[in-house]
Amino acid sequence: xxxxxxxxxxxxxxxxxxxxxxxxxxxxxxxxxxxxxxxxxxxxxxxxxxxxxxxxxxxxxxxxxxxxxxxxxxxxxxxxxxxxxxxxxxxxxxxxxxxxxxxxxxxxxxxxxxxxxxxxxxxxxxxxxxxxxxxxxxxxxxxxxxxxxxxxxxxxxxxxxxxxxxxxxxxxxxxxxxxxxxxxxxxxxxxxxxxxxxxxxxxxxxxxxxx
Numbered sequence: 001x002x003x004x005x006x007x008x009x010x011x012x013x014x015x016x017x018x019x020x021x022x023x024x025x026x027x028x029x030x031x032x033x034x035x036x037x038x039x040x041x042x043x044x045x046x047x048x049x050x051x052x053x054x055x056x057x058x059x060x061x062x063x064x065x066x067x068x069x070x071x072x073x074x075x076x077x078x079x080x081x082x083x084x085x086x087x088x089x090x091x092x093x094x095x096x097x098x099x100x101x102x103x104x105x106x107x108x109x110x111x112x113x114x115x116x117x118x119x120x121x122x123x124x125x126x127x128x129x130x131x132x133x134x135x136x137x138x139x140x141x142x143x144x145x146x147x148x149x150x151x152x153x154x155x156x157x158x159x160x161x162x163x164x165x166x167x168x169x170x171x172x173x174x175x176x177x178x179x180x181x182x183x184x185x186x187x188x189x190x191x192x193x194x195x196x197x198x199x200x201x202x203x204x205x206x207x208x209x210x211x
Contacts, residue, residue, distance in 0.1 A: 123151030135179030150186035
């Protein structure tokens with residue numbers, strides 16, 4: 001693992017343990033690093049409100065990230081920025097669509113303005129991108145409900161998440177197994193569960209192909 005890749009790996013492990021643990025279930029090292037690059041980008045966006053005290057300053061930082069997408073999707077990232085460099089490489093190799101990235105930044109701006117969470121933008125879209133990275137195109141509908149389950153759980157709507165889980169698992173039967181590690185974290189509903197138990201829960205989810 002390169003120094004830059006190790007930096008991103010540690011960043012995601014600290015900021016997003018559940019998805020970092022899920023990424024450990026990807027056997028291919030390059031594919032695992034690709035997921036980490038995606039999650040590191042999201043971690044950067046999530047951290048902005050914790051680093052500034054004024055909503056206007058947060059919006060300015062999100063605007064900066066929005067502007068950086070021009071370079072990312074043109075293949076010319078800001079040099080020396082490990083997340084942007086890794087994301088640019090990821091976008092180029094997988095031919096990723098820009099729309100989910102722009103939508104996610106806009107949704108974060110909306111969050112700063114205290115607008116309601118858009119579950120599909122915050123949770124479904126990134127999960128679909130993760131699955132595309134691992135399993136290729138054609139799996140968006142198979143993972144949409146799993147993304148919503150994860151989003152509902154993350155926003156404290158556990159009863160709604162539980163009610164949707166059966167439909168999500170039915171849809172996931174169409175997902176190639178190689179793509180499941182990008183979905184597996186939706187099986188984790190308790191952020192306070194000890195890491196060893198989370199690992200076991202994720203392994204069980206992958207073995208069954210169910211969240």
